[in-house]
Amino acid sequence: MKITREFYERDAVTVARDLLGLTLVHKTMEGITKGIIVETEAYMGTIDAAAHSYKSNPSGRTNVQYGEGGHAYIYLIYGMYYCMNIVTNQVEVPEVVLLRALEPVEGIELMKKRRNTEKILNLCSGPGKLCAAMGIDKENYGMDLCQNQLYLEQEAGYKQSEMIASKRINIDYAGEAKDYLWRFTIKDNKYVSVKVK
Template identity: 60%
Template sequence: MKKLERSFYERATLEVAKDLLGKYMVHEAHDGRTVGKIVEVEAYVGSIDAACHAYKNKYTNRTKIMFGKGGHAYVYLIYGMHYCMNIVTNQESYPEAVLIRALEPIEGLEIMKKRRKAEAILNLCSGPGKLCQAMGITKLQNEMDLCGESMFLLHGERIMPEDIVTTPRINIDYAKEARDYPWRFIIKDNPFVSKGK
């Protein structure tokens, strides 16, 4: 399978979000290689999206990576304990990203189980915090180039439009009208998606 090139990420964020479904995320870590198929994502568009860290183009030390080139990792901590993995999208100066919400484990399952201290395969990557733990993703991967050799995406499987389900995003009730934007995309009937709405 071929690695995704920069041009894949440097497009309109809602398009990239849907096209990420079925792609394989690979992390070559010190304790081994893990691979997961992307089955659930959420799009965030900084200029108009009250749920986005860069809402109204807010530039901070944390959000600066979102203003850079598409195809980089934006990793942050929530609730002081869980990491979330996002992929920066669109062109420079457009602070946009796609949150990876769930993966279907493909390779390195024993490594994932050890990292997660869990046995149930369905539970290994069914949420943004879980998948980061299973894939060995921490703040060390923040700003990493996904066109590099350590963490990257492969073309994987093509998901047809009729097999993509669109819903509002999860756990963003604070975001006013943005909480209703239909910017969450999942692979229809996939058992590995997170337990959300």
């Protein structure tokens, strides 16, 4: 069952928790890839010093964050790795959720080819890795996740696992915001990017 707009139109922390266990789907000319979301981070916009939209205006790369929830916010880090975020909340409330890790479930051979590795545990265990494995790049910026190319779905009969809240990764520059417990992982899942301390 595809996730609908209403799911995304809530605050980023709530959505980040509820994303765990949902499946990210990307349909491309090469094939279909799917992965269960096992790690997320919430970025709460104007009240969060770690967010790209903190003290920013709706222009440039953050522009999509000021639109309706349920769109893809893609950006480049280190000049070489793409990261996928999901825009949440309402228009003019620039909040997002970063997808940090997936558990690969479909199109695994295609993921291995894209990542040039045979190690399944390493395919999607980080935001840059998962974008490479899933074939997600700048062409997906602003994409509506309620359409049929890049979207989320809930598998029938999936049982929600125990969730752990912890500090976000690599945001030491963000003052007190670095200590907010806005990273969410599925407990004991072996596909997370960094083990929770």
